[in-house]
Amino acid sequence: MTQEEHGPRRAAMAALALVVGILGALVPVRAAGPQRPSPAPSAESDGQYGNPSDLDDYIAEMTSPERDAWQKPDQVVAALGLKKGETACDIGSGPGYFTLRLARAVGFGGFVYAVDVEARMLQALRERLERARVRNVAPVLAVSDDPLLPPGVCDVVLVVDTYHHFPDRAGYLKRLRRSLKPKGRIVNIDYQRRPTPIGPPLDHRVARATFLTEAKGAGLSLVAEPTFLPYQYFLILAAK
Ligand SMILES: C[S@@+](CC[C@H](N)C(=O)[O-])C[C@H]1O[C@@H](n2cnc3c(N)ncnc32)[C@H](O)[C@@H]1O
Numbered sequence: 001m002t003q004e005e006h007g008p009r010r011a012a013m014a015a016l017a018l019v020v021g022i023l024g025a026l027v028p029v030r031a032a033g034p035q036r037p038s039p040a041p042s043a044e045s046d047g048q049y050g051n052p053s054d055l056d057d058y059i060a061e062m063t064s065p066e067r068d069a070w071q072k073p074d075q076v077v078a079a080l081g082l083k084k085g086e087t088a089c090d091i092g093s094g095p096g097y098f099t100l101r102l103a104r105a106v107g108f109g110g111f112v113y114a115v116d117v118e119a120r121m122l123q124a125l126r127e128r129l130e131r132a133r134v135r136n137v138a139p140v141l142a143v144s145d146d147p148l149l150p151p152g153v154c155d156v157v158l159v160v161d162t163y164h165h166f167p168d169r170a171g172y173l174k175r176l177r178r179s180l181k182p183k184g185r186i187v188n189i190d191y192q193r194r195p196t197p198i199g200p201p202l203d204h205r206v207a208r209a210t211f212l213t214e215a216k217g218a219g220l221s222l223v224a225e226p227t228f229l230p231y232q233y234f235l236i237l238a239a240k
Contacts, residue, residue: 048118049117049118049144049165050164050165050204051118051121055118055120055121059094059095059120059121059124062094062095062097063095063096063097063124063128067097070198070229070230070231071097071229072228072229073097073098073101074101075228076098076189076226076229076234077098077101077102077105079226079228079234079236080102080105080156080158080185080187080236082102082105082106082110082155082156083106083110083155084106084107084109084110085106085107085109085110086106086110086155086156087106087110087111087112087113087153087154087155087156087181088102088105088106088110088111088112088113088154088155088156088157088158089112089113089115089147089149089153089154089156089157089158089179090102090112090113090114090115090158090160091115091147091157091158091159091162091176092115092116092117092159092160092161092162092165093114093115093116093121093122093125093139094116094118094121094124094125095121095124095125095128096114096124096125096128096129096137098158098160099112099114099125099129099137100128100129100132100134100137102158103129103134103136103137106136107136108135108136110136111136111137111138112136112137112138113137113138113140113147113149113153113154114137114138114139114140115140115142115147115148115149116139116140116141116142117141117142117143117144119141122139122140122141125137125139126139144166144167145166145167145168145171145172145175146172146175147172147175147176147179149175149179150179151178151179152178152179152180152181152182153179153181154179154180154181154184155181155183155184155185156184156185156186156187157176157179157180157184157185157186157187158187158189159176159186159187159188159189159190160189160190161189161190161191161232162190163188163190163206163211164190164200164204164205164206169206169214170214170217170218173186173214173215173217173218173220174218174219176218177218177219177220177239180239182239183238184238184239185223185236185237185238186215186220186236186237186238187234187235187236187237188211188215188233188234188235188237189229189232189233189234189235190205190206190211190232190233191205191231191232192205192207192208192231192232192233193205193206193207193208193210196230196231197231198231199231199232208233208235211233211235212235215235215237219239219240220237220238220239220240221237221238221240222235222236222237223236223237223238224236
């Protein structure tokens with residue numbers, strides 16, 4: 001290549017570098033790791049139902065294997081003590097981070113209701129179920145104040161990072177209680193109301209004590225409390 005050919009080429013490269021630089025400055029930088037937490041980013045409620053408006057990103061975060069380090073999903077599901085053939089009800093299932101594990105825990109003879117109000121979450125769940133060839137899960141498109149579950153079907157109701165989204169929390173707990181089998185349990189896992197490296201803003205969180213007061217009002221009492229999760233309380237309740 002001659003000197004004359006180098007000139008225009010260099011100019012073109014410089015222009016390209018300038019465009020890339022300008023675009024880079026315009027695109028918002030997404031903070032990595034704990035600063036933009038998964039699965040509850042700080043801008044959590046700029047979309048519908050307490051979700052961020054960028055649902056694709058949110059779904060990717062919620063199902064990311066990086067979440068396993070602190071969410072300990074297999075340990076959580078083991079602590080639920082589900083038996084083969086039982087029915088689990090995953091309330092606010094999102095794209096099914098817990099749902100698929102619950103489906104495995106109850107086996108082919110068992111069943112999972114995966115309840116969410118956001119149709120796109122359930123669409124993402126259906127795609128994951130299809131890829132994993134899981135057939136013992138029914139996605140349920142619910143309404144904000146009602147999971148729309150039949151009465152008396154759940155051995156375990158699991159609510160993870162969702163309780164603080166319910167518009168009428170006490171009323172919702174009563175509906176969940178009606179969906180329980182006689183010896184069923186309701187499990188609530190949600191962020192402690194103290195600063196944690198991940199999780200929604202403090203004013204979106206429901207303190208453990210507040211939840212327990214609301215649960216008592218709905219006729220539920222605490223029967224166990226595993227303590228291995230670093231940022232969330234893990235409360236197992238039964239009907240009184
Ligand atoms: C923080 S995500 C948690 C998802 C899932 N439990 C997990 O741990 O991966 C909260 C989910 O609750 C759903 N949600 C919000 N309000 C709800 C309501 N009133 N009833 C049922 N689901 C709700 C949202 O659409 C979202 O999928």
